[in-house]
């Protein structure tokens with residue numbers, strides 16, 4: 001956990017809202033679009049965890065969550081906008097050292113990663129340790145209690161493409177940066193300031 005990492009509490013009502021939206025988003029995805037790489041988590045749970053992360057970031061930035069349910073094509077990886085800055089929210093429940101990851105694509109080259117969504121990416125997380133077999137996201141989701149999310153920080157695309165390293169945990173290549181390479185959230189407001197008006 002880095003200085004500047006924010007703990008953000010989502011109430012039981014907010015958790016229920018995000019879980020239902022995440023499930024609804026996953027339900028309309030064609031089966032071929034499965035993101036599943038490990039048997040550990042269902043596609044539905046992954047979608048729900050991603051939506052919990054989005055909600056925490058939206059609340060933190062004072063933005064509305066995009067409730068659109070995309071049946072095809074998706075949102076292009078952009079989850080919300082702060083001024084003119086496009087923001088993609090990522091979730092990684094590894095703790096305490098987690099990674100902001102972007103899938104490797106054919107045609108990626110240094111300085112140009114096809115899957116970085118443009119704008120900036122924000123990393124959110126929870127406090128699991130799946131590497132050592134400890135993840136309680138499924139039970140937590142089932143209980144629908146409040147959820148303390150962590151907002152680790154953000155990085156812009158140009159910097160990410162420069163500093164990300166390729167790793168493979170056995171389920172495909174990923175471009176990764178660790179939490180200490182992220183900038184604290186309050187700097188995102190300054191970064192977006194040129195893109196005002198921001199309410």
Ligand SMILES: [Zn+2]
Pocket residue numbers: 093126128129130134135136137138
């Ligand atoms: Zn977990």
